[in-house]
């Protein structure tokens with residue numbers, strides 16, 4: 001009888017563990033899963049943006065060389081696929097495969113990479129902001145975001161990546177305000 005109760009408790013614990021493990025990846029909400037960050041968090045623990053970059057942007061806007069530039073290419077499957085390949089090759093190592101800021105190298109940087117899914121949901125992330133950031137990187141703000149402008153990537157390739165990111169990440173993240181801005 002006693003053994004039976006122990007086996008029952010063990011079985012129940014197993015069921016609860018399995019439900020949490022599977023459920024946190026699918027049907028259970030953040031109310032239940034948030035308490036298990038180390039185990040279940042698939043994104044970086046905080047939405048990280050460069051405070052210096054965003055302070056500059058609020059003060060000056062996008063630098064003149066990039067200001068007002070818009071993606072000149074119509075979104076198409078070919079463009080999205082080309083952008084996905086480039087993103088995978090050049091960006092995922094830091095920003096993570098789904099733009100959540102949790103790529104393999106993310107823990108080794110001076111500042112964690114931005115959660116792009118969050119960034120893209122913000123009204124700040126207009127085309128010219130993205131072109132500027134991706135082209136020039138974060139050197140002037142003391143961050144490890146690399147510069148990708150020519151001769152590394154062409155403008156077209158950067159627009160392909162932007163098209164892909166908008167298709168794949170935009171709107172997938174509710175924390176689009178500035179509460180996650182990191183101190184430099």
Ligand code: HEC
Pocket residue numbers: 048049050053087090091092093094095105109111112113114116119120125130133134137138141143144145146148161
């Ligand atoms: C070596 C790591 C690394 C790689 C590779 C990298 N990034 Fe970043 N990225 C960062 C870091 C760190 C930040 C935050 C600091 C900053 O904004 O400069 C950042 C910030 C950004 C931001 C600004 C987001 C915001 O809201 O402020 C964008 C956009 C961005 N990255 C896009 C890209 C794209 C697109 C690629 C690939 C072409 C890429 N990054 C590759 C590390 C990286």
